Amino acid sequence: MYQERRTSSSQWVPLRGFRYHVRTWGSPVHGTPALVLAHGWMDVAASWQFVVDALSDAFVKDRFIIAPDWRGYGLTEGPPTDCYWLPDYLGDLDALMDILSPDQAFDLVGHSMGGNVVMHYAGCRPERIRRLINLEGFGMPATRPSQAPTRMTQWLNEIKALKNGESDLRPYPDAQGVAARLMKTNKRLTPDKANWLAQHWAAPDAEGQWRILGDPAHKVINPYLGRVEEIIELYKSITAPTLFIEAADDSLSGWWKGRFSLAEFHERIQSVPKLEKALVPDAGHMLHHDQPAVLAELMASFLQN
Numbered sequence: 001m002y003q004e005r006r007t008s009s010s011q012w013v014p015l016r017g018f019r020y021h022v023r024t025w026g027s028p029v030h031g032t033p034a035l036v037l038a039h040g041w042m043d044v045a046a047s048w049q050f051v052v053d054a055l056s057d058a059f060v061k062d063r064f065i066i067a068p069d070w071r072g073y074g075l076t077e078g079p080p081t082d083c084y085w086l087p088d089y090l091g092d093l094d095a096l097m098d099i100l101s102p103d104q105a106f107d108l109v110g111h112s113m114g115g116n117v118v119m120h121y122a123g124c125r126p127e128r129i130r131r132l133i134n135l136e137g138f139g140m141p142a143t144r145p146s147q148a149p150t151r152m153t154q155w156l157n158e159i160k161a162l163k164n165g166e167s168d169l170r171p172y173p174d175a176q177g178v179a180a181r182l183m184k185t186n187k188r189l190t191p192d193k194a195n196w197l198a199q200h201w202a203a204p205d206a207e208g209q210w211r212i213l214g215d216p217a218h219k220v221i222n223p224y225l226g227r228v229e230e231i232i233e234l235y236k237s238i239t240a241p242t243l244f245i246e247a248a249d250d251s252l253s254g255w256w257k258g259r260f261s262l263a264e265f266h267e268r269i270q271s272v273p274k275l276e277k278a279l280v281p282d283a284g285h286m287l288h289h290d291q292p293a294v295l296a297e298l299m300a301s302f303l304q305n
Contacts, residue, residue: 002196005053021075040112044074046200054296072215123234141260143225155223171209235271251285
């Protein structure tokens with residue numbers, strides 16, 4: 001089993017009508033920006049543990065590190081719903097930081113879906129962000145208005161399937177089964193890390209079956225089409241120095257099967273006014289699991305400047 005170098009504390013923060021679970025490392029330090037870590041789709045805040053452990057003592061000494069479980073993930077319960085909306089994550093982050101860092105700009109890091117959230121938030125609240133890091137938060141393919149009827153129909157079908165229990169996530173007999181599933185998805189994930197993650201990524205139910213700590217409603221498609229033009233305007237509004245970190249493996253092209261390419265994303269992100277880029281070798285989309293030491297060094301170097 002992976003041995004934590006730095007142990008997190010749990011806080012439950014009341015906001016927007018329900019309780020948010022937040023993992024924290026360290027304590028608030030006056031004059032030093034908090035570091036907020038936003039996890040991705042079907043992930044949990046504990047997923048950042050390997051990167052936090054890899055950060056240097058000098059960097060961590062004066063840092064308050066905050067990693068929330070997004071609504072409907074990990075230990076954060078979400079309001080009753082049959083689908084989730086990206087703007088709600090922005091609202092949750094805004095409310096959370098009004099509580100945890102009300103008077104000071106903070107550093108913001110997001111992975112995958114979390115990377116999309118932090119880019120949008122930084123475009124909406126540019127004055128709140130000191131420095132911004134996006135880890136493989138690519139966004140969505142461009143859409144056409146003609147796709148609207150099919151998209152809305154798909155949404156209706158998926159919420160009906162969810163109601164009928166057809167979208168329930170598969171249970172596992174034990175934590176070892178969860179770990180095996182994690183390693184099947186990510187070939188680079190080592191058994192010690194997989195076994196540690198399994199304890200935080202899932203939990204046993206009343207019958208002893210291990211279930212993923214993610215609401216199945218997260219898998220329901222959003223009924224509305226995203227507009228690239230709107231995303232670019234948000235990117236243009238970001239004032240914080242921004243670092244985009246990409247894994248050497250091209251997970252984007254594989255996921256979207258040619259409907260969205262790295263070249264297309266790179267063209268979009270050039271809209272960010274103060275942009276730097278970095279590449280993590282020998283890593284896939286879960287680069288915070290694959291190369292936590294390399295990632296920690298890149299993050300610390302950028303955030304300490």
